[in-house]
Each structure stands twice: as structure tokens, then as C-alpha cells.
Amino acid sequence: NAGVTQTPKFQVLKTGQSMTLQCAQDMNHNSMYWYRQDPGMGLRLIYYSASEGTTDKGEVPNGYNVSRLNKREFSLRLESAAPSQTSVYFCASSEMMGNTIYFGEGSWLTVV
Amino acid sequence: DAKTTQPPSMDCAEGRAANLPCNHSTISGNEYVYWYRQIHSQGPQYIIHGLKNNETNEMASLIITEDRKSSTLILPHATLRDTAVYYCIVRVFGSSNTGKLIFGQGTTLQVKP
Numbered sequence: 001n002a003g004v005t006q007t008p009k010f011q012v013l014k015t016g017q018s019m020t021l022q023c024a025q026d027m028n029h030n031s032m033y034w035y036r037q038d039p040g041m042g043l044r045l046i047y048y049s050a051s052e053g054t055t056d057k058g059e060v061p062n063g064y065n066v067s068r069l070n071k072r073e074f075s076l077r078l079e080s081a082a083p084s085q086t087s088v089y090f091c092a093s094s095e096m097m098g099n100t101i102y103f104g105e106g107s108w109l110t111v112v
Numbered sequence: 113d114a115k116t117t118q119p120p121s122m123d124c125a126e127g128r129a130a131n132l133p134c135n136h137s138t139i140s141g142n143e144y145v146y147w148y149r150q151i152h153s154q155g156p157q158y159i160i161h162g163l164k165n166n167e168t169n170e171m172a173s174l175i176i177t178e179d180r181k182s183s184t185l186i187l188p189h190a191t192l193r194d195t196a197v198y199y200c201i202v203r204v205f206g207s208s209n210t211g212k213l214i215f216g217q218g219t220t221l222q223v224k225p
Contacts, residue, residue: 004155033211042215043156059212090155098206100146101213103155 002026004104006091012110013081021076021107023091031094032074033058033101034066036087043090049074050097081111116200118219124194126225130187134200137181143202145176147185148215151196156215159185159198161205190223197221 004025013019025032034046035058045058049068063085065077074093078085091104117135124130136145147159160167160174162183167174173186187194199218 031211035213043213045212048211088153092155092211094211097211098204100158100161101211102158105155106153 004091004093004102006089006104006107008107009105010108012112013078014112015082017081018077018079019081019109020078021089021091021109022073023075023104024073025091025093025102026072027093027095027102028071029093029095029102030071031097031099032068033092033094034064034074034076035090035092035103036060037090037106038087046076046089048097078109081109083111085109086111115214116202116216118198118200118216120217121220121222123222123224124187124190126192126223127189130190130194130221130223132185132187132198132200132219132221133182134185135182136200136202139180139202140204142204142206144205145174145180145183146201146203147172147174148199148201149194149196150199150218151193156199163205190221192223192225195221195223 007022030051033048035043044060047066049055052071067075089107092101094101144161146161148156150156162174176183197218199215
């Protein structure tokens with residue numbers, strides 16, 4: 001039982017490049033989330049998916065897109081990376097919206 | 113969600129109980145107290161949560177005062193691997209919650225040999 005798995009763990013991008021962060025959970029959870037964590041800023045919600053087939057914006061959605069591929073997988077895409085998107089990204093899931101949230105190990109993204 | 117106040121840092125001797133306090137004087141009746149910890153930039157790890165009764169699981173105990181304005185997380189036998197930043201969060205539990213988690217500055221617990 002791996003919980004929430006994210007790939008890649010580390011990535012360096014040039015400004016303007018695109019990439020997709022992958023996330024999968026094996027807990028049969030309905031809801032999934034993407035957060036970013038900057039030094040001294042705490043966690044900020046980028047997008048969430050309450051259930052398969054739905055996605056909604058969080059606090060800081062600009063510059064990102066998401067896809068809920070199926071119940072297990074929720075990907076985050078940066079279409080044109082900017083240095084301001086340098087951060088640690090965490091995927092998370094919960095059984096339902098508002099229930100206890102469980103986090104992945106994080107993906108360190110640097111945009112130069 | 114209600115705001116929480118935690119001491120910025122605490123020390124604890126290995127093998128002793130670590131008692132981490134949290135004040136949440138503006139907590140609403142439908143808000144739960146949650147505790148997470150983050151070890152050296154790993155993903156936040158869920159520890160425990162409760163509404164008004166004391167709770168215990170394999171990781172910790174949560175003691176909530178009768179007026180619910182404060183709580184204490186207890187790690188009964190702290191080990192070096194418990195060194196982490198501990199976050200106390202209050203949030204509504206249920207489908208109305210969008211998943212927004214407000215992590216404050218937390219308490220950095222240093223467990224010493």
C-alpha cells in the first residue's frame with residue numbers, strides 16, 4: 001500500500017518549457033488535490049478534484065491545468081513554466097471532500 | 113477556518129513524552145482540531161484529529177480542553193525520528209470543505225539524545 005505516489009521527485013525546467021506532474025493514489029479515495037509549498041508560505045491549494053470527472057480551482061490556479069484521468073490519477077500540467085513556479089508540489093487525496101487529507105512525498109521543481 | 117497559535121520551537125529528551133500545545137480560541141462548533149507533521153520537507157503526515165473528546169491512536173494522543181479553546185498533542189515516547197515541524201489546524205470536517213488547509217508556522221520539535 002503505497003498511499004499517494006508522485007513523479008518525478010525532482011525536475012529542472014527552462015522558462016517557457018512545459019511539463020506534467022503525475023500523481024496516483026491506491027486508497028480508493030474520491031477526492032484529490034494539488035498543493036504547492038514555498039519557503040515560509042505554508043501550503044497553498046492549486047486545484048482539486050472532488051470526484052472522478054470533476055476539477056475545480058483552488059487558491060493559486062493561474063499557470064496550471066489539471067486532469068483527473070481516472071479515480072486513481074490526477075495530473076498537474078505547467079504549459080509554460082515561469083521562475084515563479086519554482087516550488088515543492090504536493091499531491092494529496094481524501095476519501096471524500098472535507099475528510100482527512102493524505103499527502104504524497106513531494107516533487108521539487110526548479111524553473112530557471 | 114479558525115486561526116491557531118503554537119510555540120515556535122520545543123525540545124524534548126528522547127524517550128520522554130513530548131507535549132505540544134495549541135491555542136484555537138476562535139474555534140467554531142463544527143470545526144475539528146487536526147495535527148500534521150512535516151519531517152525535513154517531506155510531505156505533511158497526518159497524525160490525529162478530534163472534535164471535543166480526547167483521541168488516541170498508534171502515533172499520538174490528542175487532549176482537547178472542555179471549552180475547546182486549546183489542545184495538546186502528546187507523543188508518549190519521543191524518538192529522534194519524531195524531530196519535525198508539527199502543525200495544528202482547525203477545519204470543518206465534511207463535504208462542504210474544499211480541501212483548503214491553512215498551515216501556520218507550526219512548532220519545530222527537536223528530540224535530543
